[in-house]
Amino acid sequence: MELxxxxxxxTKIYGGRVIAVNDMTLSVPTGAVYGLLxxxxxxxxxxxxxxxxxxxxxxxxxxxxxxxxxxxxxHVRGLIGYLPTHPVLPGHLCxxxxxxxxGKLCRIPRxxxxxxxxxxxxxxxxxxATDRRIQTFSTGMRTRLGxxxxxxxxxxxxxxxxxTAGLDPAARRFxxxxxxxxxxxxxxxxxxxxxxxxxxxxxHVGVMHEGRMIFSGSMHEMKQRLRRDDICLELDGDGEDRxxxxxxxxxxxxxxxxxxERNTVLVKxxxxxxxxxxxxxxxxxxxxxxxxxHGIRSTQNETEFAYLQLLQQDSDHGFRRFDLQSPxxxxxxxxxxxx
Amino acid sequence: MISNLPSKSMPLQxxxxxxxxxxxxxxxxxxxxxxxxxxxxLIVTTNWATTPTAPLVAMLLFPYLVFPWFxxxxxxxxxxxxxxxxEALSDGILSRPVTRLEYLLASWAARVTAALAVLFVVIxxxxxxxxxxxxxxSADDPVTFYGVVASLAxxxxxxxxxxxxxxxxxxxxxxSMFAVAALILIWMPVNxxxxxxxxxxxxxxxxxxSLPTLLRTPWHMDETVAAVNLPGSxxxxxxxxxxxxxxxxxxxxxxxxxxxxxxxxxxxxSLVRVVMGYGLPTLAAxxxxxxxxxxRDL
Numbered sequence: 001m002e003l004x005x006x007x008x009x010x011t012k013i014y015g016g017r018v019i020a021v022n023d024m025t026l027s028v029p030t031g032a033v034y035g036l037l038x039x040x041x042x043x044x045x046x047x048x049x050x051x052x053x054x055x056x057x058x059x060x061x062x063x064x065x066x067x068x069x070x071x072x073x074x075h076v077r078g079l080i081g082y083l084p085t086h087p088v089l090p091g092h093l094c095x096x097x098x099x100x101x102x103g104k105l106c107r108i109p110r111x112x113x114x115x116x117x118x119x120x121x122x123x124x125x126x127x128x129a130t131d132r133r134i135q136t137f138s139t140g141m142r143t144r145l146g147x148x149x150x151x152x153x154x155x156x157x158x159x160x161x162x163x164t165a166g167l168d169p170a171a172r173r174f175x176x177x178x179x180x181x182x183x184x185x186x187x188x189x190x191x192x193x194x195x196x197x198x199x200x201x202x203x204h205v206g207v208m209h210e211g212r213m214i215f216s217g218s219m220h221e222m223k224q225r226l227r228r229d230d231i232c233l234e235l236d237g238d239g240e241d242r243x244x245x246x247x248x249x250x251x252x253x254x255x256x257x258x259x260x261e262r263n264t265v266l267v268k269x270x271x272x273x274x275x276x277x278x279x280x281x282x283x284x285x286x287x288x289x290x291x292x293x294h295g296i297r298s299t300q301n302e303t304e305f306a307y308l309q310l311l312q313q314d315s316d317h318g319f320r321r322f323d324l325q326s327p328x329x330x331x332x333x334x335x336x337x338x339x
Numbered sequence: 340m341i342s343n344l345p346s347k348s349m350p351l352q353x354x355x356x357x358x359x360x361x362x363x364x365x366x367x368x369x370x371x372x373x374x375x376x377x378x379x380x381l382i383v384t385t386n387w388a389t390t391p392t393a394p395l396v397a398m399l400l401f402p403y404l405v406f407p408w409f410x411x412x413x414x415x416x417x418x419x420x421x422x423x424x425x426e427a428l429s430d431g432i433l434s435r436p437v438t439r440l441e442y443l444l445a446s447w448a449a450r451v452t453a454a455l456a457v458l459f460v461v462i463x464x465x466x467x468x469x470x471x472x473x474x475x476x477s478a479d480d481p482v483t484f485y486g487v488v489a490s491l492a493x494x495x496x497x498x499x500x501x502x503x504x505x506x507x508x509x510x511x512x513x514x515s516m517f518a519v520a521a522l523i524l525i526w527m528p529v530n531x532x533x534x535x536x537x538x539x540x541x542x543x544x545x546x547x548x549s550l551p552t553l554l555r556t557p558w559h560m561d562e563t564v565a566a567v568n569l570p571g572s573x574x575x576x577x578x579x580x581x582x583x584x585x586x587x588x589x590x591x592x593x594x595x596x597x598x599x600x601x602x603x604x605x606x607x608x609s610l611v612r613v614v615m616g617y618g619l620p621t622l623a624a625x626x627x628x629x630x631x632x633x634x635r636d637l
Contacts (some may be wrong), residue, residue, distance in 0.1 A: 014636070052434050070441055071633055078436035088430050090357075092364055093598040104353035105435040107346050153436075 002065075004030045004157050004187040005051065009060035012046050012211075018098035020046040022211035023060070028204065030065075033183040035198035035219075036191040037307060038208035044191040045085065047208075048159050052082055064157060078106065083160040091135030095126055095145055098134060099152060107155040113152075120148040125174075139170035147178065158188045164197055176200050195307055207310050212247055214314045222306050231267040231279060231287065232260060234295035241290045248285050255281060263294070350437045351445045358449035362415070371411050372457050377466045378402060388475050392482045393551035395469050399462060400494050400550060404543035412498050413455050413522050415504020416447075417515055428637070441634050443506075447625065450502050455495055462490065486554035492614055493553065497543055500617040503624040508634075510628045546613065553610070 005028035012021040028034045036044050049055045050062050053070045064076045082280040090098060096117065103113035121127050124144040129137070136335045137145065143163065150158060163179070166252040179188055179201045192198060198205055198219075204218040215222060235242060242265060247255040254270035255278055269278045279296075286293050362368050379399060386395050402408040412437030432442060470482050505522065512518040 019356060054433060074436040074438055077434060080434075082430075084430040084433045084469050086435070089359070090431065092361065101353050101357050102431075102435060107349050107436070109346070207525070251624045 002030045003027045003063075004032070005062070005064055005189065006033075006066075007047070007050075007060060007062045009317045010047065010050065011059040012043070012050060012055065012059050012063055019211050021050070021057075024213045025207070026213055026216060028187065028189060030187055030202045032187055033179065033202045034187070034189045035202035035205045036189060036208065037193075037195070037198055037205060038192055041195075042208040043211040044212075045161055045207055048082070048161055048189075048191055049161065050081060052077060078153065079157055080294060081145045081153065081155040081158045083143075083150040083163055085162040085165055086139070087146035087149075089134045089137075089145065091133060093134055094132065095121060095130050095134065095148075099149060100143065102152050103150050108153060116152065116154075117148075120151055123174070124148045139166045140168060143167060143175070147175070151182075156186050158182060158186060158197050159191075160188070161191045162193075163190060164194060166193070176331075207307060208241065209311050209314045212314075215310050217275070219228055222310075230269065231275070231282070232295075232297045233265050233267060233282070233293065234263055234297075235265060235286065235291045236263060236294055237289070237291035241281050245269070245285055245291060248289075249282060250279055252285075254278065257282070289322065350435075351441050353443035354432065354437070354442055355435065355449050355452075358446050359452060362449060362453040367411065367414065368453055368457065371408070372461070374459050375402070375408065375457060376411060378400060379461050385467055392470055392474070393486075393554040396482065396487070396554055397465050397550040398491065399465055399469070400490065401547055403458060403462075403494055404497055404547045409501055410523070411503040411504040412629075413508075413526070415450050415454055415524075416502040416507075434589075440629055443625075443629055443632055447503070447506055449629075450506065451499050454498050454502055457489075458498060465628065467492070473616065473635040482554040483557045486556050488558070489610055490550050490553050493550070496614060496617045497546065500621045500624075503621045503628075507624040507628045507631075510631045512597050523527070554611065581608060 005027045007024055010021055010024040010026070013019050024043070026047075036047070038044050042127040046055065047062075050057050051064060051069050053076060056070065058102070062228045065079055067073060067079075069076050078181050093101070097128060099117040099120065100113070101224065108116070112133070115190075121130060124147055126141065126144055126148070129141060134142070134145065143166075143204035147160075147163070150160065160179070163175045167175060178196060179190060182188060183201070188201075190197065190201065203219055204217065205219050205222055207214050207222075233247075242259065246259075246265065249255045257265050257267040258268065260266040267278065267282050269275055283293070283296075308320065375557065382398050383395070390398070403412070428442070433439065466487060470487055502524065505518075508518040508522050509515070512521060530542055530544060533545065
């Protein structure tokens with residue numbers, strides 16, 4: 001499998017004081033839509049900046065399509081279309097001037113550059129704003145321009161850092177649709193802490209916590225790994241009816257109903273009981289009560305549950321997270337090979 | 340290889356043009372241009388009738404070498420990789436297929452161009468007017484074409500050096516304010532110390548005092564012009580005046596030069612030493628800036 005992005009034991013320590021990335025190993029297959037998930041400060045942006053050669057790793061290495069990343073790796077940056085979070089753009093320029101500048105930086109010949117930037121401005125819906133200075137743009141317009149800028153050199157790898165941050169619902173929908181569309185022809189990496197974005201666009205996911213990659217694999221693997229049989233019921237009715245429902249359910253074998261969110265109860269299925277049987281039983285109880293069923297959904301497919309569980313598990317592991325052996329063993333194995 | 344040159348230099352040209360247009364739109368450059376025009380006009384008009392040509396040209400160049408424009412030139416060099424600009428820079432330019440060296444060279448060249456442009460747009464016309472005009476004070480103090488060109492070149496070299504020092508400070512210190520403070524606190528005392536030893540190769544103050552000598556220097560030193568710089572020529576003039584007074588004639592009109600420009604005659608002035616004295620530190624500053632910028636996380 002050809003890898004678009006590969007890091008091995010990537011570590012970044014700022015000024016000997018702050019650990020931003022902690023011994024991170026990551027593999028992104030070519031053609032994947034990879035979601036890099038993690039809470040704020042998890043090290044996502046630092047990882048992306050190391051890939052772009054804007055920052056040097058303190059240890060380990062990072063490669064893009066087999067090429068090492070670094071400040072001088074212009075050919076690597078030529079393969080990447082980067083969209084930063086809230087891109088800081090030169091306010092005194094107009095969109096055409098800005099894209100023209102970036103096109104020249106990417107060494108795109110004039111015959112290709114001019115038609116491409118006009119079609120990109122059209123595609124991101126900024127054709128009517130070409131005579132305005134960037135400093136007058138809204139956040140959504142700046143992000144659209146940033147998207148156009150990342151696509152200007154037609155790179156095989158897109159790295160977008162929180163592309164939907166600060167966008168209104170329409171602009172957010174536009175960005176997500178675009179990711180799905182672009183993913184048909186290139187590798188896309190999206191760093192975000194918005195789980196629904198990942199759910200809607202990505203086929204692979206990596207979860208970072210405190211600078212470390214705590215999970216990396218397909219979306220399917222992530223959800224399977226954290227399989228839960230619980231069911232959520234959305235019920236209309238007063239609290240007393242919901243309490244009576246919970247009481248009646250507790251008399252049944254292997255069923256427990258607990259209040260979840262507003263108007264929602266969580267049906268916990270004990271091990272050994274069939275989900276279908278429990279659902280049938282609970283639906284019968286609801287039917288017999290004064291409650292009205294508005295919705296039923298499984299928690300099994302909720303990325304949020306999986307994500308939060310991963311973070312919780314990582315925290316619960318405590319000192320067991322200290323993995324002294326793996327790098328040493330690999331080093332020893334490499335030495336053996338040389339011998 | 341040559342056919343690839345336009346494509347290879349495309350980022351360099353693009354950054355150069357971008358930085359130059361940004362500089363032109365900055366208030367610092369515009370205010371400086373207006374201020375330097377005003378100062379030049381005032382110097383020329385107030386000294387038109389009384390000051391000989393060489394000291395007057397030196398007076399015009401004084402603000403660029405000593406005060407206050409040297410500070411503006413230092414500030415111009417400061418901007419590129421400090422403060423909030425760094426984020427825009429890394430997001431917009433350095434995340435593209437551009438090397439940091441390309442960025443630094445283009446940005447430095449744009450700053451030097453902007454600084455020299457302001458100098459030459461204002462000073463060259465003023466110097467030409469002062470040198471070529473038939474002024475009452477210019478008769479006994481001719482400047483040579485070579486002297487004017489060499490003086491302007493020397494000032495250009497010093498300005499390039501100052502931009503480079505500012506450039507280096509802007510990279511070495513992450514905060515613009517800190518870089519400005521460091522430059523003022525270090526450069527000005529150093530300059531005074533260098534001046535104390537009359538090292539025109541290193542001190543702009545001494546260099547400014549030596550400019551009148553340079554302005555009077557011809558391309559080839561012949562005997563006639565050498566007499567202009569002959570030691571003791573003032574004594575000879577005094578003796579001639581004395582004899583003239585004895586014979587009932589009036590002494591020759593003496594143009595009084597500003598004292599600052601008469602503190603030394605700088606007969607050992609060497610253009611090569613000045614070029615080396617400012618050129619080598621300029622190169623050193625550029626090399627150090629590149630090294631520091633390559634080490635930096637953006």
